[in-house]
Amino acid sequence: MNRKAIIIGLALLAALAAAIILAVLLGAERLPIFDLNEQQASILFDIRLPRILLGACVGASLAVAGAGLQSLLRNPLAEPYLLGVSNGAALGTMLAFVFFQSLEITRPLLAFAGAGLATVAVYRMAKSRAGMNVERLILSGVIVTTFLSSVIVMLTTLLDAAKLRSFTFWLLGDLSQATRNGVYLSLGAVIVGTIVLMSQARALNLMMVGERDAFDFGVEVGRVRMLVFGAASLVVGAAVAASGSVGYVGLIVPHLVRLSVGSDNRLVVPCSAIAGAIFVVFADTIARTAIAPRELPVGAVTALIGAPMFIYLLRRN
Amino acid sequence: MLDVRNATISYGACEVLQEISFSLEPGCVVVLLGANGAGKTTLIKALNGTLPLSSGEVTLDGKRLADISRREIAENIAVVAQENETRFPVTVLEFVLSGRFVHGNAFGWESDADIEFAKKALADCDLSGFETRLMNHLSGGERQRVVLARALATGAKILLLDEPTANLDLAHQAMMFRLVRERCSQSNYSAIVITHDLNLAAEFADEIIMLHRGRIAAAGPPEKVLTADNVQDVFGVKVLLDENPASRKLRVTAIY
Numbered sequence: 001m002n003r004k005a006i007i008i009g010l011a012l013l014a015a016l017a018a019a020i021i022l023a024v025l026l027g028a029e030r031l032p033i034f035d036l037n038e039q040q041a042s043i044l045f046d047i048r049l050p051r052i053l054l055g056a057c058v059g060a061s062l063a064v065a066g067a068g069l070q071s072l073l074r075n076p077l078a079e080p081y082l083l084g085v086s087n088g089a090a091l092g093t094m095l096a097f098v099f100f101q102s103l104e105i106t107r108p109l110l111a112f113a114g115a116g117l118a119t120v121a122v123y124r125m126a127k128s129r130a131g132m133n134v135e136r137l138i139l140s141g142v143i144v145t146t147f148l149s150s151v152i153v154m155l156t157t158l159l160d161a162a163k164l165r166s167f168t169f170w171l172l173g174d175l176s177q178a179t180r181n182g183v184y185l186s187l188g189a190v191i192v193g194t195i196v197l198m199s200q201a202r203a204l205n206l207m208m209v210g211e212r213d214a215f216d217f218g219v220e221v222g223r224v225r226m227l228v229f230g231a232a233s234l235v236v237g238a239a240v241a242a243s244g245s246v247g248y249v250g251l252i253v254p255h256l257v258r259l260s261v262g263s264d265n266r267l268v269v270p271c272s273a274i275a276g277a278i279f280v281v282f283a284d285t286i287a288r289t290a291i292a293p294r295e296l297p298v299g300a301v302t303a304l305i306g307a308p309m310f311i312y313l314l315r316r317n
Numbered sequence: 318m319l320d321v322r323n324a325t326i327s328y329g330a331c332e333v334l335q336e337i338s339f340s341l342e343p344g345c346v347v348v349l350l351g352a353n354g355a356g357k358t359t360l361i362k363a364l365n366g367t368l369p370l371s372s373g374e375v376t377l378d379g380k381r382l383a384d385i386s387r388r389e390i391a392e393n394i395a396v397v398a399q400e401n402e403t404r405f406p407v408t409v410l411e412f413v414l415s416g417r418f419v420h421g422n423a424f425g426w427e428s429d430a431d432i433e434f435a436k437k438a439l440a441d442c443d444l445s446g447f448e449t450r451l452m453n454h455l456s457g458g459e460r461q462r463v464v465l466a467r468a469l470a471t472g473a474k475i476l477l478l479d480e481p482t483a484n485l486d487l488a489h490q491a492m493m494f495r496l497v498r499e500r501c502s503q504s505n506y507s508a509i510v511i512t513h514d515l516n517l518a519a520e521f522a523d524e525i526i527m528l529h530r531g532r533i534a535a536a537g538p539p540e541k542v543l544t545a546d547n548v549q550d551v552f553g554v555k556v557l558l559d560e561n562p563a564s565r566k567l568r569v570t571a572i573y
Contacts, residue, residue: 076404199423205415210401215367217471218391218419263405266426 005267008260012274016056019278023052023285027292047178054178055284055298056277057186058243059253061193061235063276066250067257067268068197071204072228073123074211075137079250080115080236083137084144086247088118089233089240090171091148094155096241097167108185112237118144119229173246173299175284182242189238194273196231200224201265208263246299248306249276255313279305318342319394319475319507323373324363326356333359335531336373341475341507346498348518349511350542351528352552357511360528361477364509365394377475391419395473397481400460403452409463410448413438416467438469441496443489457484465493469500476500476508482517490514494521515556519543519567527551539567 027048036044062080069078069085080086092114096106125140152171156164170177197204203224206214215221239246253276254268261267283301290296319341326334334356341347349357362368364375366382375382377393395416403412413435414427421427427435439445442462452460461484468476476497482490498521500506512518518525518539525542527535529551535542548556554571561568 071405074404202415202418202421202423202425205411206418208405209403209407209412209415212367212398213401215387216365216391216396216398217416217467218388220387258406262411263407264411 005261005271009267009271009274012271012278016274016278016281019281019285020052020056023055023281024048026285026289050180050183051175051178051284052281053183054186054242055175055280057183057190058175058239058246059249059276059278059280060273061186061190061239061276062246062249063253063257063272063279064190064194064197064269065232065236066276067254067265067272068200068204068228068232069250070254071208071265071268072225073126073137074208076255077138077251078141079248080232081245081247081250082145083122083141084118084148085115085122085232085236086240086245087145087148087152088114088116088121089237090114090245091152091155092237093241094152094167098155098158104181108189108238108241111241112233115237115240116229116233118148119233123225123229169297170244172297173244173302175243175287175298176295178242186238186242189235190273193231193235194269196227197269198266200227201269204228204265205263208265244297244299246280246302248302248310249279252306252309252313253279256309318378319364320376320379321364321373322376324360324370324375325372326359326363326368327371333531334363337533338373339526339533339536341509343474343505343507344501345507345523346501346521347507347509347524347526348522349509349526349528350513350515350518350551351534355528355551356531357528358479359531361396361479361509361511364477365396366390388419391471391473393473394475394477395468395471397465397468397476397478399480399483400457400464407452408448409439409444409450409452409455410435412452412463413467413470416470419471434472435466435470438466439463441469442466443492458486458489461485462489462493465496474504474506476506478508478510480511480513482512482514490517497521515543515548515569516561519569520561520564543567543569 024044066079069080069083070076089111092110093107096110100106122140122144125143126137156167159167203214203219206217206219207224211221254272257268257271257275261271280298280302283305284298287296287298287301321337321339324334324337325332337360349360351357359368363370377385382390414431417427417431417434420431436448439447442465444462444466452463455463461481465481478497482493485493494517497508497510501508522539524537525539526533527542527547534551535547543558545556545558548554548569557570557572559568
């Protein structure tokens with residue numbers, strides 16, 4: 001590990017701490033640093049901090065999933081939203097909400113199942129005897145995403161007006177329903193998912209060049225594929241169940257990280273986790289404060305920031 | 318030692334390889350020749366377990382390939398295939414170090430010894446000073462040499478090279494074959510090389526295997542295999558055979 005990577009890692013951690021502190025202080029209700037009264041303490045510990053920490057977990061989850069999928073699929077455009085993985089998780093969450101409303105645990109479970117099934121569907125559609133090329137993968141992702149979006153829209157007809165409004169907001173990315181249990185679940189998922197991806201980082205360095213290369217040099221390709229898809233589905237499922245579909249994080253963050261630390265996944269995966277956390281905490285702070293007391297969906301803010309960044313990256317390379 | 322006994326690969330009714338048998342001894346360079354579609358790449362893929370056999374077997378030091386783990390195969394057999402486009406910013410040193418995959422564990426970093434190994438492999442391939450350059454900023458020929466360096470960095474003693482000189486200029490074609498020849502002669506490596514260049518085969522091979530429609534048409538030392546009749550039968554081209562005055566090896570000239 002080189003010195004530059006260590007410095008960047010420490011800088012990212014410092015930036016994350018700063019982003020969290022700033023997010024804590026800003027909001028519809030400005031909070032002082034010290035001497036909080038009872039109401040302010042309640043706002044901080046029951047509402048704002050869970051939301052900020054959930055945002056950090058969601059950002060980390062989507063960024064590591066993007067980093068893993070891009071390397072596994074040899075495709076710089078692979079990310080959970082574009083590949084339909086997020087929509088798969090959203091559909092799973094929605095089915096849990098509509099049919100198992102009282103059982104909260106069904107949301108992350110069905111989100112994980114939905115994410116996993118969408119991943120397998122896209123992969124199988126994209127793979128041909130000649131292999132998998134960029135265009136085929138993106139096309140498969142678009143097909144799965146649009147199909148799942150249609151199913152989600154049809155399911156929304158089963159909801160009453162109040163729930164429909166709330167669900168539509170959630171679909172665009174909403175951290176306002178954050179609970180402590182949601183944070184614990186999301187944190188657990190991102191820790192497990194990141195550790196699994198880190199354990200496959202050396203193999204992913206070879207997979208990034210080609211599956212045949214990886215196989216020739218000793219990688220159990222099938223096992224790596226299953227572990228990375230599984231880890232990506234786990235973290236995306238947990239993130240989407242808690243916060244809806246937040247796009248562009250998994251696409252943009254790994255690319256920006258690679259520009260700073262190179263393409264070694266042993267650095268890209270953990271740095272993407274931290275950078276993704278910073279991105280979503282920052283975006284959610286804007287979402288909460290830009291038109292306070294009303295709020296924007298955090299997914300809309302990540303898209304507003306992410307799309308121009310993506311254009312910049314496209315022009316650069 | 319790599320042993321192949323009656324190796325056959327078929328897809329439905331189509332037999333791509335039919336009852337191939339030969340042995341690869343330590344210190345030996347075997348060149349595979351044949352027209353496009355003769356089964357040369359298919360055979361290379363079967364030799365490192367990438368493609369399963371329909372019948373027959375490939376053994377590595379007496380053990381069936383099918384019974385050996387992926388990791389153990391990669392510790393002993395390294396493949397030099399055609400270079401691929403890399404879609405991510407990977408440096409030359411990172412690319413070559415990835416060849417040391419089987420020598421590390423999941424969460425580890427390369428040791429100083431691994432890095433020295435990789436740098437030596439780069440130096441042997443005339444790529445000293447290229448360590449920090451990005452792979453997708455190199456020419457096709459430079460990338461092909463990096464691919465060879467990665468295979469050498471593995472430390473595996475059996476090299477399978479699939480048209481390694483395809484993108485190389487004349488000087489580097491000779492360099493590559495000379496390097497493989499030296500490793501085999503001096504360090505007891507063994508190599509199977511696919512090439513379309515009959516003269517390079519004549520210069521550097523201990524043994525030539527000529528494939529025709531999935532079968533071995535001829536096998537043996539260059540002077541026994543590279544005959545006008547064999548070349549006409551396999552390639553459909555008439556050739557003139559004489560002796561290279563500089564190396565005293567067989568020289569093949571196509572008559573167009």
